[in-house]
Amino acid sequence: MTISEQVHAILFDLLTAVMNSLGIWSASAGGDQGRGLAWRDAVTRRIVASPTYVPYEELVADAAAELGLAGEPVDELFERWQELDPWPDSAALSGLALPYGFVTNCSKPLAHVAATRSQLTPRFVLSAEEAGWYKPDPRIYREACRRLGSPAESTLFVAGSAYDAEGAGASGLRAVLVARRPEDRARRGATRIAASLHEIVAELQPST
Secondary structure, three states: OOOOOOOOEEEEEHHHHHEEOHHHHHHHOOOOHHHHHHHHHHHHHHHHHOOOOOOHHHHHHHHHHHOOOOOHHHHHHHHHHHHOEEOHHHHHHHHOOOOEEEEEOOOHHHHHHHHHHHOOOOOOEEEHHHHOOOOOOHHHHHHHHHHHOOOHHHEEEEEOOHHHHHHHHHOOOEEEEEOOOHHHHHOOOOOEEEOOHHHHHHHHOOOO
């Protein structure tokens, strides 16, 4: 079954599938890409383990302290949020005929900045702060589907992280992981892997 079958609407993870957030994490970690990725991954672990919503900024600060990055790196990261850039293939979304929205685990103000920097026009941007739950809690995916007016089984979720794709799939959505990390390309499992957003959009476009 191709991803285009029975898909009526699309949700994109904003910070990993659409925006290249790793650059600002790395810059704020002293220009060390490995440390920046470790910091972001440490935040993700806290998100996945959190049974309730905890302010995103607190999780970022806690993860920084774990890695010895407390203080200035945290302030720098949030200052650099204004420098977020979209992945080059994100431009493919401008040609989508299907309705789409953005979902993100960051706070509402940071989500607004990231969405503005994307230069795209989603129907809405749903942050974990606004929803009250972090992905992969099923409730945030369901709330996003409600806002799109599309049932989960007819909604495609495009993730930039494996845990997010798995969470969407477990919540009844169709899910695809766009490979943003080298190890994603070799990943095996039930989740469909796409090389780029161009690939996904091309498959979803109606035949002409």
